[in-house]
Amino acid sequence: MQFSDKIYVAGHRGLVGSALMRRLEKGGYSNIVTRTHAELDLKDQRAVTEFFAQEKPDHVFLAAAKVGGIVANNTYPADFIYQNLMIQSNVIHAAYSNEVKKLLFLGSSCIYPKFAPQPMKEEHLLTGVLEPTNEPYAVAKIAGIKMCGAYNRQYDTNFMSVMPTNLYGLGDNYDLQNSHVMPALIRKMHEAKIRGDAQVSVWGSGTPRREFLYGDDMADACVFLMENRNANDTGEFVNIGVGEDITIRELAERVAKVVGFHGELVFDSSKPDGTPQKLLDVTHLNKLGWRAKTAMDEGIGKAYQDFMRRYGA
Numbered sequence: 471m472q473f474s475d476k477i478y479v480a481g482h483r484g485l486v487g488s489a490l491m492r493r494l495e496k497g498g499y500s501n502i503v504t505r506t507h508a509e510l511d512l513k514d515q516r517a518v519t520e521f522f523a524q525e526k527p528d529h530v531f532l533a534a535a536k537v538g539g540i541v542a543n544n545t546y547p548a549d550f551i552y553q554n555l556m557i558q559s560n561v562i563h564a565a566y567s568n569e570v571k572k573l574l575f576l577g578s579s580c581i582y583p584k585f586a587p588q589p590m591k592e593e594h595l596l597t598g599v600l601e602p603t604n605e606p607y608a609v610a611k612i613a614g615i616k617m618c619g620a621y622n623r624q625y626d627t628n629f630m631s632v633m634p635t636n637l638y639g640l641g642d643n644y645d646l647q648n649s650h651v652m653p654a655l656i657r658k659m660h661e662a663k664i665r666g667d668a669q670v671s672v673w674g675s676g677t678p679r680r681e682f683l684y685g686d687d688m689a690d691a692c693v694f695l696m697e698n699r700n701a702n703d704t705g706e707f708v709n710i711g712v713g714e715d716i717t718i719r720e721l722a723e724r725v726a727k728v729v730g731f732h733g734e735l736v737f738d739s740s741k742p743d744g745t746p747q748k749l750l751d752v753t754h755l756n757k758l759g760w761r762a763k764t765a766m767d768e769g770i771g772k773a774y775q776d777f778m779r780r781y782g783a
């Protein structure tokens with residue numbers, strides 16, 4: 471990726487997209503093209519075709535998607551499969567048609583079987599049934615991986631796929647119904663602290679385990695791969711994670727400590743646990759030359775500061 475190359479960041483206002491913008495600007499890249507969702511709906515094939523023909527980017531980070539937590543996925547399965555299939559299919563095909571030099575597609579760790587061996591290796595894909603709460607989203611992401619691989623095979627494109635673990639950080643979604651666990655707990659505990667509430671509700675049993683990667687580390691991994699590796703190096707896809715996980719109960723206790731909430735955690739068994747564990751094996755990623763840097767307590771602190779800045783809390 472040369473400084474003169476034109477770079478398109480799809481989803482540039484999102485958690486990963488905004489982190490990519492920060493990382494690219496820090497890296498000296500200034501030839502960056504973006505479009506907001508309102509300016510360019512990536513579900514619209516004609517609009518995407520016209521955009522690529524007009525802008526002709528050299529590199530594409532595909533960080534636009536319909537994204538949400540376990541309840542959002544469980545509530546809007548049609549939205550998650552339809553919107554993600556349309557977005558990724560339009561962008562990947564337009565990248566091929568306009569001879570994009572390199573594209574990076576972001577999948578998700580939910581693509582793995584519900585009961586995959588832990589930690590999950592790339593070879594475990596499609597070896598078992600998926601987690602029902604997010605199966606439509608996972609099927610869309612698997613289709614994206616397979617589409618990049620198929621285009622690389624048939625058209626000799628250079629389209630890489632990465633599978634991020636659970637992400638959190640600056641610019642996260644704090645909607646209490648549709649967000650992921652980390653931003654939800656940050657907001658719930660902050661608001662409980664301010665109100666003086668004695669309890670905070672934590673969804674599920676607290677026993678599932680999750681791995682968390684800070685968003686700016688995710689962006690750094692994406693830029694590292696785009697600068698230094700190609701689809702031939704990564705293979706069909708590569709896990710992006712930190713290589714360790716904690717229980718939701720432990721996470722809630724750590725968020726409470728960072729936020730300064732000293733009340734009781736009440737576990738709401740009416741909400742789904744989802745996959746019991748989805749720890750990524752990051753051996754392949756480490757061999758490619760990258761590893762995560764931001765420790766969890768530092769990351770939670772930065773995310774909490776961002777939440778308070780953005781919501782005037």
Ligand SMILES: NC(=O)C1=CN([C@@H]2O[C@H](COP(=O)(O)OP(=O)(O)OC[C@H]3O[C@@H](n4cnc5c(N)ncnc54)[C@H](OP(=O)(O)O)[C@@H]3O)[C@@H](O)[C@H]2O)C=CC1
Nearest residue numbers: 481483484485486507511512534535537576578634636637
């Ligand atoms: N967050 C996480 O824990 C994880 C995320 N990922 C993946 O990482 C990538 C980035 O996720 P993340 O940054 O968290 O998601 P966000 O929801 O923060 O950002 C997604 C971005 O995509 C945009 N977008 C959505 N639909 C469209 C559309 N039809 N046309 C144009 N733009 C659209 C959104 O714009 P707007 O908000 O205006 O609609 C938003 O800016 C996604 O592929 C996601 O699947 C993978 C694993 C974990």
Ligand SMILES: C[C@H]1O[C@H](OP(=O)(O)OP(=O)(O)OC[C@H]2O[C@@H](n3cnc4c(=O)[nH]c(N)nc43)[C@H](O)[C@@H]2O)[C@@H](O)[C@@H](O)C1=O
Nearest residue numbers: 538539540578580604649650651654672673674742743744
């Ligand atoms: C990234 C990943 O994200 C999703 O999978 P998930 O990791 O299961 O999602 P989650 O972060 O929403 O939940 C993790 C765990 O946390 C528990 N939990 C407790 N309290 C709250 C809470 O208040 N909100 C939420 N959302 N979860 C809570 C919750 O019950 C569950 O056990 C999919 O979108 C999937 O497609 C995907 O890609």
